[in-house]
Amino acid sequence: MFPVSIKGVLQSPEGLIVLMLNERDEWELPGGRIEVGETAPQCLAREIAEELALEVSVGEPLDSYLFEVIAGRHVFISTYRCQLLGGFVPTISHEHKQIGLFEPNRLPENLPIGYRASIIKALGL
Numbered sequence: 001m002f003p004v005s006i007k008g009v010l011q012s013p014e015g016l017i018v019l020m021l022n023e024r025d026e027w028e029l030p031g032g033r034i035e036v037g038e039t040a041p042q043c044l045a046r047e048i049a050e051e052l053a054l055e056v057s058v059g060e061p062l063d064s065y066l067f068e069v070i071a072g073r074h075v076f077i078s079t080y081r082c083q084l085l086g087g088f089v090p091t092i093s094h095e096h097k098q099i100g101l102f103e104p105n106r107l108p109e110n111l112p113i114g115y116r117a118s119i120i121k122a123l124g125l
Helices: 040-052 113-123
Strands: 004-009 017-021 031-033 055-070 073-085 098-102
Touching: 004 040, 004 055, 004 113, 017 040, 031 040, 040 055, 040 073, 055 113, 073 113
Parallel strands: 004 073
Antiparallel strands: 004 031, 017 098, 055 073
């Protein structure tokens, strides 16, 4: 059995993609592991509140796939479209090194292909 992580494609009010720099120096979508008793949308809203201090509504699912985080370690990823509710003043948590805001057509190289595909699907590119 694999751990399950729920991730969200979220844009700033200016249309920039919100990404987080993790401990492996890879950019990733905000989100995290689902807890017992949570739905995927509940998990994602909670994780974004914890990681960024932002409130979101969680929309339709975009994709799901098995991701090899490091050699031999896999996580099942489900991605969803998110919509910002309220103001946009992201605050970084202890879980990440940096928050990044990227133009949809200028995503960083060190963004795993699955996250990139979810962004492209969310934006209809």
